[in-house]
Structure formats: structure tokens, C-alpha cells
Amino acid sequence: MSLSDFLQRAMSRWMRDGGPDDDIVISSRIRVARNIQGYPFPILQTDSHATEVIQLVEQAMSTMSVNQLGNYEMVRCRDLSPLDRQVLVEKHLISPDLAQQDKHGAVVLRDDELVSIMVNEEDHIRIQCILPGMRLKESWQLATSIDDALESKLTYAFHEKYGYLTACPTNVGTGIRASVMMHLPGLALSGSIQRLLSAVSQVGLAVRGIYGEGSESYGNLFQVSNQITLGETEEEIIDNLQSVVAQLIGHERNAREQLLQRNRVQLEDRVSRSFGILAYARRMDSRETLERLSDVRLGIDLGIIQGVSAGILKELMISTQPAFLQKYFNRELSASERDIRRAALIRERLRQDDTEVHG
Amino acid sequence: MLCERCHERAATVHVTKIVNGEKTGYHLCEQCAKEQGEIMNPFIAGNAFDFNKLLSGLLNMESSPGYTPTQVNQLRCSTCGMTYNQFTQLGRFGCPDCYDNFASRLEPLLRRIQTGNSHSGKVPTKSGEKIQQQRRLEALRRELQKAVAEENFERAAELRDEIRTLEQNAGE
Ligand SMILES: [Zn+2]
């Protein structure tokens, strides 16, 4: 299969499509946690509990009201190979925890992969909607309508005072986790990122790097999400997150503008070098890939690099990960073999675009 | 033992991670350890330790002959059997009833990790009928107070009737 065919088939819609403010906001995700009344949470589940929960969800998924909201398919984790499960993790469709639940776990996917429902992860049901760009409200609308449709068939564990009951009290109440994935190279280059992100964590939001070890974040990719789930409405939670993200977007745009004005040559040199390395290198590890991609995307956003699709960052940050590479090359690859194949995939992908570097 | 990630190769590496202030460890094969080091998963690092092992360890401890309960009236959920101690170690409740059964300890915990201690968001259509009615009543009562304060007695009378009907329905 050619690379473009493979990517065409392998990319979820959130990776291909654009959206509002998508020069900075990669995706908007809503995750809603629900549990079924009368069953222990997955942590205490027996095999038969797990199967019953899966059957209940499957029945609820087959109702008219759910089918009006798209075409869904359910698969048990045990029926997926470890590699296929890892691909779903790399596409952000399931969590690593669910990938390990090969006995009790299941996942429901909508055909466009904008919606995934994890079954028997930490909670019985976790509805996840992920849309490209800054579209939290739309994402919530989608999640809540699927939630309503499921609830017409299921009786949720709900408490008059505490709201939707979840296995972990950090999710109780609304059960909602809203998160926005952001690319913030301007703030990182200008050195103000740590100060801003710690300010964000002061207002009840969590910030973390998407990729990386410890406090390091590769590729300037960050996820901002709510921590509070009880005591505020879903709308308040989303509005709060949205207003903070809007401020971050403003700061990032300013930082980029300042960089262009004050350090234009250095900036052009940096993004062009990164482009050159991506286009010609023969070995690329994950970390360097993300860092170079971040530079190139910044170059595209600022008009320094032309002819390369802006989606390159999203596309390659997912498709150069270990399971994806092994899927594409159709065999198991050691870490050093992956570096060679990763470089080859990136070169091939970049050749598809008609590139020009301006200076 | 087998690697906890791929379940295929022998675990030779012990990885410790601190997640939400809790130290957790797991056993990985060399390859998986490398892969995990190479790239962090795109989700918040979950507590990847083996719950079953931990739980069974706890249960074994309680049933072993030398075990004496440190607290005589230790808090326990009568539905699923989880004790409050187990909850504090796992960070997860065992079943929905745990919330009521641990209510006395839950309140201070919720105050620490949440902004409020009562839900004000979405309510399910089926099981939430009562709450929806309560919220409607509260809203009507607030509106009534406002109408009275504004000396809009016509509106106040309407509201009073509406509240009475709702209260009667609730009483039935
Ligand atoms: Zn392994």
C-alpha cells in the first residue's frame, strides 16, 4: 500500500481536518464518565460482571436514538492484537489503561473516529469526543447527546448530592474532563511558557506535556484540562477552560509576532534547518521528530515555509509512533530499526507536498 | 513474571512512577521499558499497577491468621466489601454505594479535591426526575421572592399556584 493510501485510511478525522484557531489548537476533547447502577466498578469486577456490562452497553448502542448519531462498532480488547490496541492508544482513541484490559475491556468506535466509548476502563463507560481545532462546545454537544441516547436504555449510578458516581472521586459530579491540545512554540522559544503554565494551574486547570518524560515536553505540545468535576456545571467548566485557552492563544500569537520582529533571521534559520533535517535525515528518533515538526509547523504558520500542508504536525506526530510504524511496515521493528523507518516515512511524506522555503 | 505491558516477554525492569503523589511501580520487559521511555502515552499517565494483585494482597493480609484489625469498627462498604483503608490505597471506590457508606470520610476529601460538595450540572432523565423537580421548585421559589419584592402580585399568585401544584405532585 502506498503511504498516502495508508495515511488516508489510518488517520482519524481529527487528525485530517482543520478547525477554529487550528494554528495553535490541535484538538478539543470531551470525556464523560458514567457507571451503570447495580454493578461494582471495574476495579472489583468479576468476569461475568464485565461481560454483562459490555452486553448492556452493546444493547444500548443498538437503539435507534444511538444509531441516529452515527455508525458504531464495538470490539472487545481481547479480540484486538496488542499492536492494534497500541495503534488505538497512539491515535488517542483509547487510554493505555484500556489497552491493558485485555480481559474485561471493550471499545466502541464511530466510523469517523470522532467518537470512542471505552467500556470497563476505570469506569464502566467513558464517552470521548475529539474534534479538530477549538471546538469544546461542539464536542460537549456531541458527547451529551450520545450520553442521553445511552441513558434511555441504561440506568446510571447517580446520586442526588454527588451527581454521576465514578470509581475515582476526582471525576464525581459531572464526570466531565474537557481538554484542549495546544501547540505553543512561540511561548516556548520566548521563554515565558513555564510562567504562563504555572499561572494556568493556579486556576483549577491541569497542564501537561503530551509527549515527553517528566517535566520535559517534546514538540511544544501541551494539554490543558479541567480538574474540578463537582460543584460546577458542565457549561461553567467548559467556559472556564475556554477563556483560559483563549488567553493562551493570544499570548502565543503575540510571542510569534515578537519573534518575527526581533529575531526574524534566527527564526527562519531554525525552521528551515529543521525542515532540511526532516526532508533528508536517515535516522530520526521520536523526540527529534516532534521537535523538528514543531519548528516546521511554526514555519508554515508564519509563512516561512510554503507548500507543506499545515496538517503535517498532527499527521506525522501520530504516524511516526512505534505501533503505527510497525503497522505501516507490517513487521515488528526494534527501536533502532524504527528510527531508520521513521526517517524514511517522513522523507516520503514530505515529498508528496510541493515545498518552497522562503527567506 | 511476564511483562505487564505486552504480556509476552519476561519482565526484567522495574519502573517506578509518581502519579498524583502516589508512587506506583510496574514490571516491564526491556523492550517495553525502552518504548515507554521513548515516548509517553498521550493520556494522563494512569495508575498502571496491577489492581488485582494489590487487592488480593490486601485481602490475603486480612484473612491471614496473624492479622488483627487495627481498628475495630473499620469503615467498610456493605455492598461491595471495600474498606476505607483499601480505598485510600487504591484511590478508587469499589461500587456506587461506597459514596454513601463512606460519606463521613468523603466530605473532607471532596472539599480538598473539588470546589463544592454537591453536583449542579447535568441530571439523567430517568433517575434524575426527582432532582429536576427540586431544581425547578427552587427556581420558582426564587422567582416568587423576586416578584413579591417587586410588588408584582399578579405574577406572585401565578407562581404560588405553580409551586403548590409541583409540591402536591412530589408528595404523591
Ligand atoms: Zn513487554
Ligand SMILES: [Zn+2]
Ligand atoms: Zn462499595
